[in-house]
Amino acid sequence: MIKTLYVRVVLTFIAAVLLGLVSSFFITMGTFALLKEQIVEASFSTLEKKGEQVGRIVEENGLDLGEALIRKVESIDDYEIKLYNREGLAGTFGLQRNDFSLEVSSGEVGGVMGGERYRSNVDNRNKMVVGLPLSIDSVSYALFIQPSQAFEEKVLRWIVLFSLGIVLLIGSLFIIIAARYLVKPLRAMKEATVRIAKGDYDFAFEWKKRKDELGELVQSFDEMTRDIKRMEQMRQDFVSNVSHEIQSPLTSISGFSKALKRNSIPEEERNRYLDIIQTESERLSRLSEDLLKLASLDSEHHPFEPRTFDLDEQIRMVAVACEPLWSSKKIELDLDLPRAKLCADEDQLSQVWINLLGNAIKFTPEGGKITVAIRHGTDRIEVDIADSGIGISAEDSGRVFERFFKADRSHQKRQSGSGLGLAIVKKIVTLHGGTIRVASEPGRGTIFTVELPSVPPQKKETGGR
Structure with a gap:
């Protein structure tokens, strides 16, 4: 049994993070599994478009002039591009480094130079590779292009951001739901205070069995409500008793005063009535003195x-x-x-x-x-x-x-x-x-x-x- 609100909050946060991570993993993997073919096709199409753009520049301007123009192509550094002819490697474009990881076999080069387009098998290769046939000055070439390491890092960042977004969304939903449970007693107590202010004390809380600070707060609030109810009852009883104690002598005084107005009352009876009026008046005086004394003793100024x-x-x-x-x-x-x-x-x-x-x-x-x-x-x-x-x-x-x-x-x-x-x-x-x-x-x-x-x-x- 969780006995402190602090532990509840910490465990709720940890659970939200874990739930978000697990959900993100399965949602991300599920999404890519469902959209794998579309993603692969879109990636190959992007490579082919970029390769065709580079190929047109080379075909129209030649190797020497084309290389300078290719470097001005947007996002060209996100790709590794190699150009082959019958003698072997004729040039590289794109990534401005000497650590190209693009490798193709002679058979793949020969196939592309023969006029075939080439797409690597994504199940057998770590990277996607596209090969395009070119003709420069009536000489056949094979252009191969693949995403560079920098491009893959960009894609990875997007995947991480996507996953973090899912973690944030799932975790936030979990915390919102858990927070509603945690603050529900506080809302109930807020509503209870409104009812108490209106004089309604007949309600009960459902969280008395909780062992954390909120449970203790609910119990204390419930005890306070019972005390207020008891004090209100005492106040009403006090007013009722005071009214009764005052009303009794007043009734006697009023009744005997009216009787004294009659001239036919014997002198002995008249004196008895006057004695009763005096006794009841003294009783009222003592009651007044006692009430004032109690009020003074109850105050801090006595x-x-x-x-x-x-x-x-x-x-x-x-x-x-x-x-x-x-x-x-x-x-x-x-x-x-x-x-x-x-x-x-x-x-x-x-x-x-x-x-x-x-x-x-x-x-x-x-x-x-x-x-x-x-x-x-x-x-x-x-x-x-x-x-x-x-x-x-x-x-x-x-x-x-x-x-x-x-x-x-x-x-x-x-x-x-x-x-x-x-x-x-x-x-x-x-x-x-x-x-x-x-x-x-x-x-x-x-x-x-x-x-x-x-x-x-x-x-x-x-x-x-």
Whole structure:
């Protein structure tokens, strides 16, 4: 299995070259095999025409003057020309070298001098030779002509160019086809981005099993699409939840406000309606504050001002502030708070203890117990907040930190809450480089454990308040 795009590209290029060479060889050989007779006939005709041209010059001007005129004939250097008479070689024309390779037998010379035209047998000779009879001053001559080495080199260059053209054509076609296969996933992802921009996330890719970089890119793109889809669903759920949380108190406020317009309502009933309106207004205010706080925590501009303070003292102050709540339910509050120094944003952590302790009080029945304990680690501090309340199911434990999630649907009718408190806690703890976990069983209470580093992580400067 090819696992890298680089190897695919290299192998594609090599395959294109090899395919082009092989195709060129067979196409070239096939072409010459099919057109062999036509090519041979055309070559002999060219030789005969050139020989007849030279022969006419010699016949009309004689050997001495004709030799000078022959040298002016176009492309004469592409041929080797020899002239024979009864005594033997009478002259050479054409190639201006002494290494003529043209050789003919006496029988072939005699035949041409006898008036016959001669064509060599291309199967028995390496070169094509043409013989033409001439008569100069009533004396019989035999003119033999064959292509020179320079001419053969020209023909060879044309054959090579023809072959290279075939290599280029076949190789280009192969690369075009292979490139379409290589870039097909990219085109699909481009189309997918258009669909994503329109809000359509329901599509699947066919190249997840590829082991190269494109396969990894497709998988990453697919994961990104699922994440975007999940975020879009979360956004829609968030808008729906916010709308629901706002609509409920607004409906109550609107309904009781209309009821108050009636003069026949008893004073006691009127006061009860006003208390409900005030309660729902406060609920809206808390929801607004929580949403603004979450938005601020999600941004990079939320102020983060760590300083060293006594964590145990801070938790005691929060417990004292919440005393009216837990004392009214006769809850036993057990504090195990050894001295603990911590460098953190004091205001943000105060919000964490208020939310967690408030939740514990809210879901712990009358006469129950809440325990808050600090434990020291090597470079970390853990805070446990345990209650003897209603507990949380295993299914809901993994979702308690989601925004607007409420584990106890029946209990929420009696206990107001926006469902954002634990989400805020999770965000603040994370910003401090800590973790928060929950352990709970229905009917056996809940333990929230906050683990914080003694020194918080450095936060980049992103602006002021």
